[in-house]
Amino acid sequence: MNDHPDRAAALADLPDLLLPWYDEHKRDLPWRKNTDPYRVWISEIMLQQTRVEAAKEHYVRFLSALPNVRALAECPEERLFKLWEGLGYYSRARNLQTAAKMVAERGFPHTAKEWKALPGIGDYTAGAIASIAFEEPSPAVDGNVIRVLSRLLGDGRDQETLKGAFAEALRPAYPAARRGDFTQSLMELGATVCTPASPQCLLCPLLSRCETRGDSLPQKREKPPRKMTDATLFLFRDGERVALCRRTQGVLRGMYGFFMLEQSMDAEQAAAFLREAGVRGFSLGAPAAHRHVFSHVEWNMTAYPVLLSSPTDLAEVCSPVCTPPEWLDKQTVAREISLPSAFRWCLDLT
Template identity: 45%
Template sequence: MAKKPQENILKNIETLDAIAAPLLRWFHSEKRALPWREEPTPYRVWVSEIMLQQTRVEAVKPYFERFVAALPDVRALARADEDTLMKLWEGLGYYSRARHLQSAARLICSDHGGKIPARFDDLLTLPGIGRYTAGAVASIAFGERRPAVDGNVLRVIMRLLACPADILKESTKRAVEEALIARLPENAGDFNQALMELGALVCLPRGAARCPSCPLERLCLAKEANLQAELPQKTPPKRRRTEKLTIFLLSKNGKIALEKRPTHGLLAGLWGFPSMEGHLKKNEAAKALQALGLIPAKLHALPAAQHIFSHITWQMVGWHVELAETSSDEPSAATKSSPASTKATEANTPPASLRLHEATAPYDAQTKTPPFLWATAQEIADIYSVPAAYRSYFPYLQAPDGASS
C-alpha cells in the first residue's frame, strides 16, 4: 500500500502561521520555574529531557536535583558505578533510560571529547536519544531551529488544527515536525518549551482543557467546533497481561536476601526480592524453598499488593521467611559492595533461567542454594536500587509484629 502523503495528514495547517507571537508572550509570562531552566547547560537539558520521558514534571524535580548534584557533568556520569547510577534513578522507573544515558555519556567522552554534540543529527546517533529529545536538546541548549514534538505538543497541534490523525503513528509525528520546522521563530528553544508548557498546564488531556486560559483560544479549531474532548485521536492501548507472583523476604542474621534480575527484560539488571510464579500458600512456599536448599524456620504472611507497568500488572502475595542456619556461607552486603567483589559476584551468577524467581531446579549440585546478596534494611535504603514494584513490601523488611505465621 502506498504511503499516505503527509500533506493529507494535517488539515488547516495555515492556522499554525499565527501562533508564535501569542504563544511566546504567554510563555515568558506564565512559564514555571524549573531547576533545569535556571541553568540550561547542555548536560542539564539532556538529563532533564531523559527523565521527563514518561514521567511528570513534579515527580522529576527532586530526582533531577539529586542526580546532577551527585553526577554534575558528562564525565562524572560516564564514570559512575552501576549501583550509584541505579540508586540515583530508583523510583523514576523505565530504568533503561539511565543505562542509555550512561552509554551515551561514555560515547560523548570517547568520540566527542566530553562535549555533548550541538547538532540534531549528531545527537540522534547517541543511545536513548530519539527525534523529540534531539530536537529539545538541540533547540534549548544550542539554539538550533528544530522542533521537539512530544505528546503535549501533538495534543496542542491536533486541537489547533481540529485534526483526527492518529498521534501514535510515526507518519503523524513526522508531519507535525515538518509543519513546525517551517514556522519556527529564531528562538526555537523557547517556542518548543512554550508548546510543551501549554500542553502541560492548559491544553490538558480529555475533557480537562482550560480553554479560557489559553493564549491560542481564538485560533483553535477544536474549540470552535467543541471537539476538545475528542482530540487527539490515538490507537487504544493493548490490554495489560497479568502475572501472579509470590514475593519472598528471606531473612537471616538480621539481613534480607536480594538477587539481581536477568540482564534482559522487565527491570533488567536491578536488585529485587526473590520471587516465584503463582500465589503460593504457606505449605507450597515452604516446599518450594526447601527444594532450593533453603530451610524456613518461620513464615509470616504479608499483604497482597499490585504494581502496574505499562504492559504488565503484577499481582503479588508475600511471605517474610526467617531462615534456619544453612551450610552455605553467603557474603555480606558490605563485602559485596566493593567493585572487585561485585565483579566476582557477577561472574558466579547462574543463568537467568535458574534464578529463584524462575527456578524449577537448583543451579548448584552441591549447595542447591541460589546466590543472594544479604543486606540490612538500611543498606537497601542507602545503597541498592530496588524498584518501586517491590515497594509495598519495604515496611516488612523486619519480621512484622503480629503477622500470621
C-alpha cells in the same frame, strides 16, 4: 473535521502568539535556569516517563551529585541507580550513562540527528535538546504538542499518524531567534492550558485561531491489554540481614529485588519449594499481596517472609527470572541499594 492540507501556513504565526505568553506564564522549573546541554539532556530524559512535579526534586539531587557529563560517565552503576530511585524505568539511567561515556569522549552533539544516534534518545528528545540547548529549528512533538496542534487545527486523527505530520509542519514555523523557547512554549501550553481533560481555552493565546476550542482531540488508539503475571516472592531474613537477587530477564532486568518465581503458590506449596531447594530451619510468615503496574505488564505478587533460624547459604535456591539470593545487611540495603518500587513495599515485611 478539517484536513488542513497547508498546515505550515496555519502554524506560521505561532511564535508571535506563543512567545509573549510563554515569557509571562512559564513555570519556574529547575532545568530552565540555563540552557547548558548536560542540564537540558538530563531533564529531558527524566521527563520522558516522569511527571514534572516528581522530576523536580530528583533533578536537583541528581545534578548536585553528578554535575557534569564526566561525573555521570564515571559513576558506579549502583550509585547511579540509587540516584535514579523513585523515577522508575531504570533503563533510562543505564542508557544515559552509556551515552555519557560516548559524549565524554567525543563532546556534545549539536544537531537533532546527532543526538538521536545516542542510546535512549528518540525523535522528540533529540528535537527538544537540539532546539533548547543549540537553537536548532528542530520540532519536539510529544503528546502535549500533538494535543495542542490537533485541537488548534481540528485534526482528530490518532496520535501516531499526527506525530510525523506535525513535526514536518512545525519545522518552517520556527523563528529566527528563540527557537528553544518556541519549543518550550508549545510544550508548556499543552502541559498547563491545553490539558487533556479540561483545556482552559479562555486563557489560551491561540483561542482566536483554534478550530475546536476544547474538543477532546486527538483520538486515542486503544492500547493492547497488559500482560498479567502472578508471582511469588520469598523475603529471606536472618537477624539483621536480608537476601536480595538480581533480575535476570524481562522488566527490571539487572536490578536488585527479592527472590521471585513467576507463578502463584499457596503457603504449602511455598514451603515445599523451599524444602526441595535445601532450605532448612525456616518459618514462613503471613503472606502479603501487592499489585504493581508497569506500562505493559502487571505483577500480582504474594510475598512470604522467610525467617531463618541460622545462617544459611541460599545458592541452591534458583529461579528462571533472578539470580540466587545473596545476603546483605539491612543498613547497606537502605543506604546503597536501589530497590525498584515494585519491590520496595516488601522492606516493611522483612
